[in-house]
Amino acid sequence: MVFKVTPAIAAAMLALGTAMAHADATNDSIDKYVTFSGFGTLGAVHSDYGKADFVGNVIQPRGAGASSWSATPDSDLGGQANFTLTDALSGVVQVLSRQDANGQFKPTVEWANLQYEITPDLKVRLGRMVLPTYEHSDTQNVGYTLPWVRIPIEIAYTDAGLHSDGVDVLYRVKTGSVTQNLQVQLGRTPVDLPGVEFTSTPATVVVFSDTLQYGDTSLRLVYQKYDGSGFPEVRLTVTGAGLTYDPGAWFVMGDSNYSQDKYFGDFFAWYVSGGVRLGRFAPYAIYSTTHSQTVGTSGLKSLGNDHTEAAGVRWDFAKNLDTKLQLQRVVLDSVDDPASFSDVGPGARIGDKTNVFSWTLDFVF
Amino acid sequence: MILALVTVCDVRAEEIVVIVNLAAATISKEQTADLYLGRSDAWTPIDQAVGSEIYVEFYKKVTGRDSAQVKAIWSRILFTGRGIPPKQLRDSEAVKKAVAANPKAVGYIEKSAVDASIKVAVSID
Numbered sequence: 483m484v485f486k487v488t489p490a491i492a493a494a495m496l497a498l499g500t501a502m503a504h505a506d507a508t509n510d511s512i513d514k515y516v517t518f519s520g521f522g523t524l525g526a527v528h529s530d531y532g533k534a535d536f537v538g539n540v541i542q543p544r545g546a547g548a549s550s551w552s553a554t555p556d557s558d559l560g561g562q563a564n565f566t567l568t569d570a571l572s573g574v575v576q577v578l579s580r581q582d583a584n585g586q587f588k589p590t591v592e593w594a595n596l597q598y599e600i601t602p603d604l605k606v607r608l609g610r611m612v613l614p615t616y617e618h619s620d621t622q623n624v625g626y627t628l629p630w631v632r633i634p635i636e637i638a639y640t641d642a643g644l645h646s647d648g649v650d651v652l653y654r655v656k657t658g659s660v661t662q663n664l665q666v667q668l669g670r671t672p673v674d675l676p677g678v679e680f681t682s683t684p685a686t687v688v689v690f691s692d693t694l695q696y697g698d699t700s701l702r703l704v705y706q707k708y709d710g711s712g713f714p715e716v717r718l719t720v721t722g723a724g725l726t727y728d729p730g731a732w733f734v735m736g737d738s739n740y741s742q743d744k745y746f747g748d749f750f751a752w753y754v755s756g757g758v759r760l761g762r763f764a765p766y767a768i769y770s771t772t773h774s775q776t777v778g779t780s781g782l783k784s785l786g787n788d789h790t791e792a793a794g795v796r797w798d799f800a801k802n803l804d805t806k807l808q809l810q811r812v813v814l815d816s817v818d819d820p821a822s823f824s825d826v827g828p829g830a831r832i833g834d835k836t837n838v839f840s841w842t843l844d845f846v847f
Numbered sequence: 848m849i850l851a852l853v854t855v856c857d858v859r860a861e862e863i864v865v866i867v868n869l870a871a872a873t874i875s876k877e878q879t880a881d882l883y884l885g886r887s888d889a890w891t892p893i894d895q896a897v898g899s900e901i902y903v904e905f906y907k908k909v910t911g912r913d914s915a916q917v918k919a920i921w922s923r924i925l926f927t928g929r930g931i932p933p934k935q936l937r938d939s940e941a942v943k944k945a946v947a948a949n950p951k952a953v954g955y956i957e958k959s960a961v962d963a964s965i966k967v968a969v970s971i972d
Contacts, residue, residue: 519925564931574928593928602888612927620927627923652929654888659877661886695886697877730911762915798915801898846922 516565523625524843525556531836534823536812538632539622540639541583543824546838554581556632556842558623560592570599573609578623592623592645603654612645614665614691614704617724617737625844629733629796631808632840634753634770639786639821640741641706641720646671646687665691673708673716685710685718698729702737714780717744732758740775746785747778751821765795768810772821787815788822794840802847808840862958863905865969866943868950874968880910882953883933884917885924892933893945893954901939905955908971 527546529536535547538555546552558580566572576593595609612620616637621627648669655662667689691704702724710716724737738752750773757766771789794808812822814834820826822836865879867890874882874890881887883894883906895902898914906917921932936942939956946952947964954965961967 517931521922521926560926562926564925564928576926576928595928597928607928618923621923624922624926627919627926661881730916759913759916762913798913801914802918804915846918 515567516563518561518563519847520559520561521624521626521846522559522844523556523623525553525625525631526841527552527555528839529836530838531823531834532827533830533834534820534826534836536822536836536838537635537824538581540635540821542581543583543585544581545824547823547825554585556625556840557581558625560623562593572597572599580623605652607650607652608648610645610647611650611667611669613641613667613671613687613689613706615641615706615720616704616722616739617702617726617735624846625806625842626802626804626846629757629764629766630755630768630792631794631806631842634755634768634790634792636751636770636772636786636788636790636821637737637739637753639751639772640718640739640743640746640749641673644671644673646689648687650689659696661695663691663693663695665689667691671708673710673718683710683712683714683716685716698727700726702726704739714745718742730759732756743778745778745780746782747780748775749773749786750775751786762798763795764798766793768792771815773815782818784816785818786821787818788820789813789815790822803843803845805843806841808838808842810838810840812836812838863901863908863955863971864958864961864967865909865953865955865971866946866961866965867953867968868946869964869966870950871966874953876909876969876971879953879969884910884912884920885930888930890953891949891951893942893952894933894935895939895942895955896935896937901955901957905971 528551529546531547535545537545545555560576560578562576564574573596574593577589578592579587579589581587592612593610595607595611597605597607599605614620618628618633622633646669650665650667653664669687670684671687673683673685685708687706687708689706693700693702704722706720708716708718720739720741722739726735734756736754741749753768753770755768757764769791772786774785774787777783790810790812792808792810794806796804796806798804814820814832817826817830867874882890882892903914906912924930936945939960942954942956943965946954
């Protein structure tokens with residue numbers, strides 16, 4: 483049986499939490515049982531390339547290009563309810579509206595799970611969880627949590643960081659000054675693969691992840707394996723490693739993943755980024771790229787290849803608000819589904835350069 | 848006029864201390880930083896009002912981060928369903944009451960507010 487989370491189940495979980503809150507609301511405030519929160523981003527992107535649309539994530543079918551200015555790559559809105567049922571049992575439901583594979587802003591349930599705390603360091607979750615494929619993949623839609631306008635798209639090329647419905651176990655272990663956050667996840671997920679216009683082939687996914695933290699340094703290792711029999715067949719493994727050093731006044735980080743797929747071949751994606759904090763301003767720079775390594779049974783070559791140099795600044799101008807400006811130059815290293823673009827036209831050539839200007843306003847509440 | 852100037856230029860010179868329950872083990876400055884940045888669940892952190900002078904001073908001195916950075920870190924934890932930000936209490940009196948009532952609670956108050964209901968774990972200079 484596949485545990486499928488639908489908006490109906492999510493609403494039921496929310497109703498359960500609220501009902502429990504009402505039942506005990508005589509002496510305690512509702513805050514103890516249910517808390518509501520949300521986030522959003524308002525964005526505008528300008529691209530000077532007329533032969534393809536610049537997009538904000540790999541599943542978007544359209545973006546900035548043909549119409550030169552676009553609000554769809556980065557704009558989104560999310561709402562969340564956290565509920566505490568008992569000391570050990572809590573739940574979360576998050577609904578997100580962001581441009582999907584059909585070009586619509588239909589709300590989808592991103593998170594909907596129950597968490598049981600066996601000990602403060604050992605937790606089990608059941609339900610829908612976003613996959614920890616790359617650094618920040620689980621908050622990719624919450625602009626306020628990112629130092630940049632958006633996660634460098636190349637790192638997400640072989641996996642749109644979708645959610646999986648299933649179970650996971652989180653275990654935190656401290657050895658001296660090093661803390662390890664281990665995670666094992668098993669579930670069902672639709673998979674986006676490169677080279678095709680959004681395929682939702684359901685696949686079983688197993689994830690092993692370990693994040694080692696030592697003070698302000700953290701090393702993240704993740705292994706994922708997807709299996710699905712559809713067309714195309716999904717036999718994909720993604721191995722990732724990322725390092726971050728963030729003492730507060732500045733940061734430097736890098737993330738990478740190597741994907742191996744039977745049908746589409748192998749890909750290697752990575753980026754490095756650094757930034758400083760100057761009062762309320764936080765300028766940054768990024769270099770990101772993805773490159774196909776081998777050809778799979780599909781025969782498609784050079785899928786996704788592009789590289790990007792970006793620089794921008796984040797300004798935390800008011801409480802719970804920030805605004806960012808980002809300039810980037812994307813170079814096409816392939817005309818076969820380059821990572822940063824959708825709707826690539828016949829005039830596109832390897833070596834084409836695109837200048838992109840992005841502005842976003844992020845908020846949390 | 849001079850009085851107004853003094854008020855405007857009043858920089859918090861008061862020391863801040865991290866407090867724990869009388870029955871609790873002590874906590875180090877490093878453990879406090881981990882706790883208030885959501886890296887540890889070993890204790891229950893309690894905040895003062897977000898953006899208040901003591902809040903800003905505490906986070907700057909203990910974690911090297913400003914309010915916006917702290918909010919972004921907790922937003923990441925909140926919006927991945929992994930936890931909720933520390934509860935905010937009105938003032939140091941409320942923080943002391945809460946820490947005295949819960950052996951797992953950790954809070955921060957002005958040094959001058961310390962009394963026998965709680966014990967000091969770390970002095971922030």
